[in-house]
Amino acid sequence: MKVFITLLALAVASAAAAPKTVHPKDLPRTNKIxxxxxxxxPAEEGKAPYTVGLYFHGGWWCGGSIIDNTWVLTASHCTGGDGVTVYFGATWRTNAQFTHYVGSGDFIDHSSEDIALIRIPHVDFYHMVNKVxxxxxxxxxxxxxxxxxxxxxxxxxxxxxxxxxxxxxxxxxxxxxxxxxxxxxxxxxxxxxxxxxxxxxxxxxxxxxxxxxxxxxxxxxxxxxxxxxxxxxxxxxxxxxxxxxxxxxxxxxxxxx
Structure with a gap:
């Protein structure tokens, strides 16, 4: 599992440290959601048909967006493990319209920024599963x-x-x-x-x-x-x-x- 903590620069050397940031998935487990x-x-069915749940097979959840029949956009600090199960059209997260497993060979991480692509099997669009x-x-x-x-x-x-x-x-x-x-x-x-x-x-x-x-x-x-x-x-x-x-x-x- 990748763990990234983002530290922000000091405003000036003599100033107190600026507040820190953290990737949402890496919040301390005692407070983790x-x-x-x-x-x-609560979202009604079909409210955000482009939203997918991503269960990475290292043991953590992330979200993503369908941007095409064969692509999902997510954050690179999410990608890891040997693959991911993509949950499509789920209002209740684990009760998806359908799922696909994607191996890590279909992850494309940006070389320097916190954004990533996942190549998915072709999915057809309808009111519960669609692109943004x-x-x-x-x-x-x-x-x-x-x-x-x-x-x-x-x-x-x-x-x-x-x-x-x-x-x-x-x-x-x-x-x-x-x-x-x-x-x-x-x-x-x-x-x-x-x-x-x-x-x-x-x-x-x-x-x-x-x-x-x-x-x-x-x-x-x-x-x-x-x-x-x-x-x-x-x-x-x-x-x-x-x-x-x-x-x-x-x-x-x-x-x-």
Missing amino acids: EGRITNGY ELPSFNDRNNDYNEWWAVACGWGGTYDGSPLPDYMQCADLQIIHNSECAAYYGSVADNIICIRVVDGKGTCGGDSGGPLVTHDGNKLVGVTNFVAAAGCQSGGPAGFQRVTSHLDWIRDHTGIAY
């Missing part, structure tokens, strides 16, 4: 500041909660990277952050899951980190910015808009 949404709402579209190349400079988006996945509704395996969704507002950096000290350009208000945000277990805009239903983020102090501590949650990786995705999959 095998899911990712806190204070969300990527942003177009014309949107590569859109920072989506103050846009509303939805994140869906499975898991606890608060830090340390029991495991409600029913899919949860939360409506979240994207913020400018300067607001995110004001909390953490620095944030890379390839990160997109959301504001955590009233404890609504992403949490442990299903790293790699989607952040999809309300306007246009475009996949703009892949779950990367939360504040190490806890999912409900008020620190912004961070995602890989999909528009930063459109060339990489196109080069490996041929998908482009």
Whole structure:
């Protein structure tokens, strides 16, 4: 199992250390939630047909997004073990419409950023299993500041909660990277952050899951980190910015808009 802890740079040498971040799946086991949404709402069937559950055969869960009949997008800190079972069309996480096993030879990790592709057997689309579209190349400079988006996945509704395996969704507002950096000290350009208000945000277990805009239903983020102090501590949650990786995705999959 890969374990990554992201440390943010000090704002200045004389300042106190900036708050740390942690990948949601790597939260301490005493607080760990095998899911990712806190204070969300239950999803009706077909709410997010692009969302898949990923059980890696090293013993951990992540989330992912269907972006084509043969591709899933997730986080590279998730990939590991000898393969993964992909759960398609599951409202109740382990009660999928169907599953596929994929060996690790079909994982493609980005060489330096926390994003990955999984080549899957061809799946046909219908109301319970479908793709989410990527942003177009014309949107590569859109920072989506103050846009509303939805994140869906499975898991606890608060830090340390029991495991409600029913899919949860939360409506979240994207913020400018300067607001995110004001909390953490620095944030890379390839990160997109959301504001955590009233404890609504992403949490442990299903790293790699989607952040999809309300306007246009475009996949703009892949779950990367939360504040190490806890999912409900008020620190912004961070995602890989999909528009930063459109060339990489196109080069490996041929998908482009």
